[in-house]
Amino acid sequence: MIVGLFPGQGSLRPGMGAPWVGHPSARIIEEVSASTGVDVLALLTTAPLDELVRTDNAQLATFALSATVADAVQGCGVAFDLAIGHSLGEYTALFVSGILAQDQAASLVRRRGLAMAEAATLASGTMVAIIGSDEEAVVGALSSLPGLVVANRNAPGQIVVAGPTDQIDELKARARELGLRKVIQLEVGGAFHSPLMAPAADALRGELDGATWLPGRIAVVSNVDAQAHDGGASWPAILAEQLTCPVEFSRSISDLDADEAAFVECGPGGVLAGLVGRIRKGSIAISVATPDDLDLLEQIHG
Numbered sequence: 001m002i003v004g005l006f007p008g009q010g011s012l013r014p015g016m017g018a019p020w021v022g023h024p025s026a027r028i029i030e031e032v033s034a035s036t037g038v039d040v041l042a043l044l045t046t047a048p049l050d051e052l053v054r055t056d057n058a059q060l061a062t063f064a065l066s067a068t069v070a071d072a073v074q075g076c077g078v079a080f081d082l083a084i085g086h087s088l089g090e091y092t093a094l095f096v097s098g099i100l101a102q103d104q105a106a107s108l109v110r111r112r113g114l115a116m117a118e119a120a121t122l123a124s125g126t127m128v129a130i131i132g133s134d135e136e137a138v139v140g141a142l143s144s145l146p147g148l149v150v151a152n153r154n155a156p157g158q159i160v161v162a163g164p165t166d167q168i169d170e171l172k173a174r175a176r177e178l179g180l181r182k183v184i185q186l187e188v189g190g191a192f193h194s195p196l197m198a199p200a201a202d203a204l205r206g207e208l209d210g211a212t213w214l215p216g217r218i219a220v221v222s223n224v225d226a227q228a229h230d231g232g233a234s235w236p237a238i239l240a241e242q243l244t245c246p247v248e249f250s251r252s253i254s255d256l257d258a259d260e261a262a263f264v265e266c267g268p269g270g271v272l273a274g275l276v277g278r279i280r281k282g283s284i285a286i287s288v289a290t291p292d293d294l295d296l297l298e299q300i301h302g
Contacts, residue, residue: 001258002300004073004080004096004266005276006066006089008247009058010188011269017044017065019290025071028102032064035103036110040064055120055189056113059088063109066092066267067102069288073266076297080264082228082256084221086272087152087192087247088112090239096266099216099232108239111207112200116243117189119200124165125191128172132157132181141178145171151193152247155278160186160247162194193246201243208236226251253279262300264288 020026021041033040043052043061052058066089074080085093088109095105130138135150138159142148147167152160161171168185175183190196213232221228222238226248229235253263253276262284265273270287277285286296 001081001256001261002078003256003258003261003263004070004083004093005263005272006070006083006085006092006096007062007265007267007269007272008085008087008089009053009055009062010186011267011271012052012058012062012065013268014047014049014052015045016268016289017041017061017068019292020065020068020072021045023068023072023291025068025075028068028071029064031102032060032067032106035106036060038110053187053189055117056110059109059113059116060106062088062267063092063095063106067095067105069266070096072291072294073264073288073297076294078264078297078300080218082218082221084249084252085223086249087223087242089267089272090220090223090242092267093220094216094232094235097216097218097220099214099220099235101212101214104211108204108207108211112204112243115200115203116192116197118203119197120190122199123191123196125163125194125196126165126168127151127160127162127186127188127191128168129154129184129186130159130161130180130182131184133159133179135159137179141171141175141180144178149194150246151191153250154247155250155275157278158275160193162191163196164191193242193244195244197243201240204243205236205240208239211236221252221256223247223249223252226255249275250279256280264297264300
């Protein structure tokens with residue numbers, strides 16, 4: 001089994017699209033630009049960091065780059081049997097699976113980014129990664145800060161927490177007292193995957209209900225329940241719920257019923273391949289972010 005992995009917006013850095021300029025698969029970046037009215041190529045090649053990481057820009061740029069990489073990977077003869085996206089990456093997974101057409105996926109990603117950016121203006125929130133502490137310790141620490149929630153269960157020893165900025169600041173200040181080993185501030189535009197994103201879920205729900213959902217070629221594992229879903233019937237509710245619920249990435253990987261699964265991350269960063277290495281030790285997990293990385297595919301299909 002070959003599992004396609006698709007990252008969220010936090011992995012993007014300036015210039016990451018430049019290596020793909022002139023590659024046949026980069027037509028997707030141009031097509032996403034045309035369908036959304038956003039110059040995604042400029043975002044991926046010349047935009048400064050502050051412009052690129054803005055929530056609405058980062059989500060669309062990450063989607064376009066990841067879809068480009070996935071197209072190139074498939075052009076090398078790799079056929080995905082299953083797709084898993086992390087947060088925003090779920091939309092890329094749905095496009096690659098055939099459950100969403102490209103223009104439909106790009107439109108929803110654009111709307112999602114705008115809705116989440118707007119929700120972040122209504123209440124000050126942020127996120128931190130807690131490294132080296134088990135979930136029991138994290139939950140215990142959060143019991144004295146009821147505004148904070150677990151936002152991502154990424155891998156053993158890596159949990160992301162989200163909530164109001166003042167409570168995140170208190171968590172960081174009291175980390176040692178609360179028994180947490182390492183707390184790292186994330187450079188994000190809001191408290192994603194927390195109740196503070198409820199306005200975004202409300203804003204996006206109508207768009208999701210009105211979208212065209214196709215049968216698809218392969219299943220996509222949902223962040224919400226860590227289960228594989230065929231076709232599009234269940235996805236509008238899942239994607240609305242995803243905005244306020246934790247990303248269950250660790251369970252999505254560990255619960256796969258495939259001892260010999262190989263994982264190919266398509267897009268910027270390489271974070272997901274690294275997480276897979278911690279969750280399923282010994283599995284093949286490679287990251288393709290540039291055209292040069294396509295040579296790594298020899299590990300999975302000779």
